Amino acid sequence: MGKKIEMKTLKILAVLALVIAVSAFAVDKVIVKKTGEGYAVGDFATDFKLKNVDDTTVSLANYKNAKGFIVVFTCNHCPYSVAYEDRIIALDKKFKEKGYPVIAINPNNPKAYPEDSFENMKVRAKNKGFTYLYLFDDGQHIYPQYGATKTPHVYVLEKTKGGNIVRYIGAIDNNYKDAKAADKKYVEDAVNALIEGKSVPVTLTKAIGCSIKA
Amino acid sequence: MISKKNYMNFMLVLLLISCKGEQQVTTTANKVFESKGVEIPVYDFKNFEPLLHKNDDKVRIINFWATWCKPCVRELPYFELINDRYGAKNVEVILVSLDLPSQVENKLIPFLSKQRIRSKVILLDDPNANQWIPKVDENWSGSIPATIIYKGNSSNFYERSFTYHDLEKELKKIL
Numbered sequence: 001m002g003k004k005i006e007m008k009t010l011k012i013l014a015v016l017a018l019v020i021a022v023s024a025f026a027v028d029k030v031i032v033k034k035t036g037e038g039y040a041v042g043d044f045a046t047d048f049k050l051k052n053v054d055d056t057t058v059s060l061a062n063y064k065n066a067k068g069f070i071v072v073f074t075c076n077h078c079p080y081s082v083a084y085e086d087r088i089i090a091l092d093k094k095f096k097e098k099g100y101p102v103i104a105i106n107p108n109n110p111k112a113y114p115e116d117s118f119e120n121m122k123v124r125a126k127n128k129g130f131t132y133l134y135l136f137d138d139g140q141h142i143y144p145q146y147g148a149t150k151t152p153h154v155y156v157l158e159k160t161k162g163g164n165i166v167r168y169i170g171a172i173d174n175n176y177k178d179a180k181a182a183d184k185k186y187v188e189d190a191v192n193a194l195i196e197g198k199s200v201p202v203t204l205t206k207a208i209g210c211s212i213k214a
Numbered sequence: 215m216i217s218k219k220n221y222m223n224f225m226l227v228l229l230l231i232s233c234k235g236e237q238q239v240t241t242t243a244n245k246v247f248e249s250k251g252v253e254i255p256v257y258d259f260k261n262f263e264p265l266l267h268k269n270d271d272k273v274r275i276i277n278f279w280a281t282w283c284k285p286c287v288r289e290l291p292y293f294e295l296i297n298d299r300y301g302a303k304n305v306e307v308i309l310v311s312l313d314l315p316s317q318v319e320n321k322l323i324p325f326l327s328k329q330r331i332r333s334k335v336i337l338l339d340d341p342n343a344n345q346w347i348p349k350v351d352e353n354w355s356g357s358i359p360a361t362i363i364y365k366g367n368s369s370n371f372y373e374r375s376f377t378y379h380d381l382e383k384e385l386k387k388i389l
Contacts, residue, residue, distance in 0.1 A: 077282065079282055079314050112284060113284075150355075150357045174342045176341050177314065177339075177341045178341065206348065206356040207344060208312050208343045208356050209356065210280075210283060211283055211285060211357050211358060213285065
């Protein structure tokens with residue numbers, strides 16, 4: 001009986017310690033729009049000036065010859081993002097020549113996720129041989145405008161005279177674990193459709209990812 | 215619904231697991247991870263779905279989370295506390311981990327034993343998320359934490375984080 005009470009006390013103390021430990025992180029909270037806001041398919045997407053891992057500053061407007069962009073919100077720390085890295089490289093290799101380069105943006109606050117610091121982005125880009133830009137959303141101002149909630153989260157943009165129009169929002173494909181087992185390649189299908197001047201077959205998909213909001 | 219044939223297959227799997235000397239599991243999991251005395255049953259969505267629609271007297275709090283999700287980890291102690299305090303009042307907390315299967319043994323299980331998590335933890339391993347996310351709730355974007363509190367036909371879905379107070383308040387609406 002005495003031992004049981006002691007165990008119970010220990011357990012409560014452990015839970016309390018955990019509560020205190022985790023609440024210490026609460027100060028890092030990033031204020032973002034509620035889920036469900038941000039761009040819908042058909043909206044114009046904002047341009048930006050963000051720092052790339054090569055220390056240059058990049059805007060979509062720099063890409064005079066692009067027909068559009070595959071904007072991927074992604075990061076270092078997220079296992080779902082890591083699982084897609086090879087597929088993001090493959091998308092860039094396949095579509096850069098056709099006018100649709102991948103633009104990767106890390107939306108995370110390094111205070112909440114130290115692995116996602118600008119320095120660590122440089123390391124990851126080099127080690128993994130990213131063929132695409134890997135930009136840092138310093139201050140976390142761009143991702144809330146797009147409405148990205150998680151990584152990876154893709155926005156396929158089509159360049160028009162009036163600006164870049166969102167044509168697809170969602171997942172890269174329908175199998176985060178195994179690229180070979182994916183039988184729906186949403187981003188590829190969307191970009192191929194745009195290149196052929198057709199309408200995008202699936203414009204919105206849902207996926208599990210790592211919450212950007214820490 | 216699980217077909218009779220599939221059900222027999224699962225029972226066979228469970229039987230095989232039992233033969234290996236591991237503890238008998240009463241669920242229809244696809245497989246079970248076992249390490250450091252912690253057992254994690256693994257479900258695909260088809261086998262997991264019945265858990266969202268049980269029609270008995272129990273209140274179930276189903277929380278979708280992962281070890282890599284900071285806001286999820288932050289609110290876990292509150293779910294634990296609810297599980298402790300309301301367990302005897304016919305409330306069951308089920309923590310549905312969305313960790314990758316490759317990280318169960320090196321991340322999830324060490325985390326659970328370190329934090330001494332006592333609520334039931336299962337792994338939902340179904341890569342075709344676009345297909346099953348709307349079946350959990352049509353308004354869910356897929357971001358976590360997300361929580362369902364239900365009893366019979368009364369059910370509420372939350373795509374948000376909880377404090378202990380808020381969680382208890384929402385539980386009492388269903389209880």
